[in-house]
Amino acid sequence: MATPRVWLLWRIGVFLAALAPLVFWGWQVAINAAGPEPGNYLLLNIGIGGLWMLLLTLSLTPLTKLTRWKGFALIRRQLGLWTLAYATLHMLSYALFILGLNWALLASELVKRPYIIVGMIALIGLAVLGATSNKWSMRRLGKRWKPLHKFSYVILGLVLLHFFWVVRADMQEWAMYAAIAALVMATRLPPVARTLPKLRHRLSRA
Amino acid sequence: MLIKIAKPSDLHESDVTPESIYLSRRRFMGGMAGLGAGLALSGHVRANEDYSDVPAGDAPTWLREKISDTQWRAITPSNPEKDKIAPFDDASGYNNFFEFGTDKRDPSRHAGSLETQPWSVVVDGEVNNGGRFSLEDFAKPSQFEERIYRLRCVEAWSMVIPWLGIPLAEVIRRADPTSKAKYVRFETLVDPEQMPGQRSSFSIIDWPYVEGLRLDEAMNPLTLLAMGMYGRELPNQNGAPLRLVVPWKYGFKSIKSIVRISLVEEQPVNSWQQIAANEYGFYANVNPQVDHPRWSQATERRLPNSLFNSNTIDTLMFNGYGDEVAELYAGMDLRKHY
Ligand code: HEM
Numbered sequence: 001m002a003t004p005r006v007w008l009l010w011r012i013g014v015f016l017a018a019l020a021p022l023v024f025w026g027w028q029v030a031i032n033a034a035g036p037e038p039g040n041y042l043l044l045n046i047g048i049g050g051l052w053m054l055l056l057t058l059s060l061t062p063l064t065k066l067t068r069w070k071g072f073a074l075i076r077r078q079l080g081l082w083t084l085a086y087a088t089l090h091m092l093s094y095a096l097f098i099l100g101l102n103w104a105l106l107a108s109e110l111v112k113r114p115y116i117i118v119g120m121i122a123l124i125g126l127a128v129l130g131a132t133s134n135k136w137s138m139r140r141l142g143k144r145w146k147p148l149h150k151f152s153y154v155i156l157g158l159v160l161l162h163f164f165w166v167v168r169a170d171m172q173e174w175a176m177y178a179a180i181a182a183l184v185m186a187t188r189l190p191p192v193a194r195t196l197p198k199l200r201h202r203l204s205r206a
Numbered sequence: 207m208l209i210k211i212a213k214p215s216d217l218h219e220s221d222v223t224p225e226s227i228y229l230s231r232r233r234f235m236g237g238m239a240g241l242g243a244g245l246a247l248s249g250h251v252r253a254n255e256d257y258s259d260v261p262a263g264d265a266p267t268w269l270r271e272k273i274s275d276t277q278w279r280a281i282t283p284s285n286p287e288k289d290k291i292a293p294f295d296d297a298s299g300y301n302n303f304f305e306f307g308t309d310k311r312d313p314s315r316h317a318g319s320l321e322t323q324p325w326s327v328v329v330d331g332e333v334n335n336g337g338r339f340s341l342e343d344f345a346k347p348s349q350f351e352e353r354i355y356r357l358r359c360v361e362a363w364s365m366v367i368p369w370l371g372i373p374l375a376e377v378i379r380r381a382d383p384t385s386k387a388k389y390v391r392f393e394t395l396v397d398p399e400q401m402p403g404q405r406s407s408f409s410i411i412d413w414p415y416v417e418g419l420r421l422d423e424a425m426n427p428l429t430l431l432a433m434g435m436y437g438r439e440l441p442n443q444n445g446a447p448l449r450l451v452v453p454w455k456y457g458f459k460s461i462k463s464i465v466r467i468s469l470v471e472e473q474p475v476n477s478w479q480q481i482a483a484n485e486y487g488f489y490a491n492v493n494p495q496v497d498h499p500r501w502s503q504a505t506e507r508r509l510p511n512s513l514f515n516s517n518t519i520d521t522l523m524f525n526g527y528g529d530e531v532a533e534l535y536a537g538m539d540l541r542k543h544y
Contacts, residue, residue: 035296037507037509039516109502172308172409173308
């Protein structure tokens, strides 16, 4: 059976894997391979990265049900915090590179543009979940912790809406993420959620 | 004549290649012709030193000859320090051409295989002198001019690009419009085999991509039909072999890879207007006072920029070409006709 040391290595591995895209994009910018608008390159890539982090975080519970592997649950908080980190960097890219840190403009854009408002609500939601992702908060909140963290489903919906609004000419990429999100959410439906462990038995017997 | 419309404002007809250089270039060309087309194809006909680092293209001989006979620097920015020409790699590596994908790097990745030779253009509709022309015959009667224009994308970024082409007005005059002609409608090639964006079943654009101008806008001396840039032919991703350039309008008006030019009586519905009329209008004049629903148009990021300097500058009404075009819109409410 896996020892605590192996679990530690697993978590460090996940940490490095989640950090890697940021290092890669930063590297691309540093060597001038990110095109003539590196700030926009970072903005869009980190936005998509944040969506991936959110989808991965929300996949962990159904994956645990499906496999009963302990490793998935062990990285849930970490990936949740990575989602928050990506989303924060995405927002900062916007403020810094697109708006050139024009605070007055930032303040007016944050209330004027529906897609930004929706992104902002999602980011605030992620920050609240991040701030309550610790043992102390779990104890304090008790029974209310779980319903609070179900807000992550709403956040996923908000992010998809945010993304939907910025699509210009072709829905293919958005539709792919929406389909993955629908799949992840479908595993939460009680009948599906009940079937997952049974599915595991069937798979392991086969 | 252009010199007539050029006001002291933002353009001036300067820096036209001095005649001596011009003549020697022609003699050079004559010599090349004597040595055979093979040598003429080697890429050295780009007589302009500024473009020595621009990769030579693969233009047919007739196009190389047209280019070598260009009136260089026919229109240049009045403030070349502020309006610096973008590096060729940026102008050819970062743009929207949705026929080839949605990412700004997709066109340069996917357009390479577009077959642009031979190419023909249909001129039809309310004209006495229409027909289908090979690109060579289409271009033949006019001399190429080099025009350095600011290109302002509706997405709030901009670049300065040196185009090579012919005034659209000359083409229209040759077509001899009837009295019914009020607008010009343009169409891009439809060829899903070559254009992956057109194969997508999730595309929002109803192909072909369509654009339009009012006849007086089309006849304005600034309106250019480009066949080259940076002293060479157009790279495929920039709309080869024939594209429109309307510098006082947002970039999406400057339709690429044109196969059809029709003079029509009714105002055409351009593709973006059809997709999202609340975001993109028919006129699409650069206007810092009318925001896009998702971003401000008051400023623009002049590319290339860097992380440390977003290079944000104020957007000018009509992209700074107001002296030449403002009168086209006298009395119009440009908030309504955005
Ligand atoms: C205050 C919060 C936010 C701001 C200001 C913001 C801003 C932006 C901007 C400016 C764009 C590009 C729009 C365009 O190209 O027209 C964008 C796209 C995007 N954002 Fe956000 N965003 C925010 C929150 C979020 C969050 C929380 C996520 C997900 C975790 C997210 C994911 C995305 C995605 C996936 C895209 C599309 C990227 C693409 O088109 O390739 N955003 N956002």
